[in-house]
Amino acid sequence: MNAAAEAGLRRILAVVDLLIDAVDEETLVPALLPVMLSAVPGDSIIWSPRAGAADRPLTLPADLLSQDVRDAFAREAATDSLVRHTTTGPGTPMRRSTLQTRSEFHSLAVYADVYRPFGAEQQLAMSFPAGYAEGVPRKVCMAISRSGSDFSDDDVAAAALLRTRLSHAMDRLAPPRALPPLITRRESAVLTLLARGLSNQQIAHRLAISPRTVDKHLEHAYAKLRVSSRVEAANAWLTRGATAVRLGR
Template identity: 60%
Template sequence: MTAAPGEAGLRRILAVVDLLIDAVDEETLLPALLPSLLRTVPGDSLVWSVRPYLPGEPVVSLPRDLLSPRELAAFAAHRARDPLVAHTTVGSGVPMRRSDLQTRAETRRLGAYAEVYRPIGAEYQLAMAFPAGRGPRGRRSVCCVVNRSARDFDDADLAAAALLRSRLSHALTRLSTEPDPPTAPRGAGDGITPREAAVLDLLARGLTDRQISHRLGVSPRTVDKHLEHAYPKLGAHGRVEAATRWLHRRPPP
């Protein structure tokens, strides 16, 4: 039987969940999310990669710049023969330890071990992958790998990762998926984002923050943040004025 996270582990999981619920966009989410993930599934470093990979995009890691250009090139050359990479690319992507797939001797024979894993202290690894909505190239996924140098991951670490995986997928899908075009404001010069437009549409129909949050699958705090960002763009100073101005600016149904 897989061990469940203890009380402290559950508190760290809930801290990650709170971040995901309140997230407005990925750009501001990741700097807070990655350290929180590394506390929840403790390790020496973490790599967060979006697939399909877009040339020129930096690899996101903690610590920053964990992988040099030379190590990234070596990883690309050897990844096809790495069973953990295969698991997160064409396998189920559920949280998996490298030690569940290979012995230590087999790991050390990998081409990527000498050129990538050993230099960055990734003697032990726990990896998972999950759907993350749509990007410039269509459907995308995220692979998250936690590395350790001194000891392997235990069943509680695996359980914590499993509890977070579906929540990470849901949050990243929500942040990457824009509302249908009719919710977008008329005119491109006002700076209203599609997500702000969706909130304003529901506000103009008389819904409360809690009702809007339930309809859009976000927290009331996130709804409030969207409104705070939208007020100056509309030249409004409160909910009533914002709703009134939005009613006169949104496209007809």
């Protein structure tokens, strides 16, 4: 192994060591960003968690993105093929130059309004699963930018090597996924008959309980299924059933 390859391996191992020792995301990420910029050299890095509600990105340098740049990105990101690759595509490490020529990149409004202000002439981006946030699957999109030479094949390989380890670390540090709501056996029986089209009176007769008790069971089940009507409850039970809830006694 030559000296350059050995130095690159040491930088990758520094990231791995940091991930292994991490105890929470809040302290990990600020320490991780400069180490990532060493493993995959660049001028800046953007770490953008995404879940049901948009998280604010973290950057190095910390003041990389002005509010004007953030606003422009929100307006124009959908036109950026590299953003689409990381947000809705496979998220594997990708150089911008693989997706578009320099002139194609420079012709985009998102280049003039977002990337040119902080010197992002070359970019390498990827995304990876990062556990759950409030029950919603979460991913992190990460972009490393340079003003000079393009990223090499070795840079892409280093990012690919670290991507799986980053995902495992973030999944480990994420809060435990919330358990689905607990549906009682009686609520399950009521919902099953409701989904078959029975009225409350018929359900009460079938289960040997009062119609008022059926109403109460449905009231509780609606809240657990996050629905507000008989039709919604029936559809939820037919399409999701026990995958949406846990069955109690």
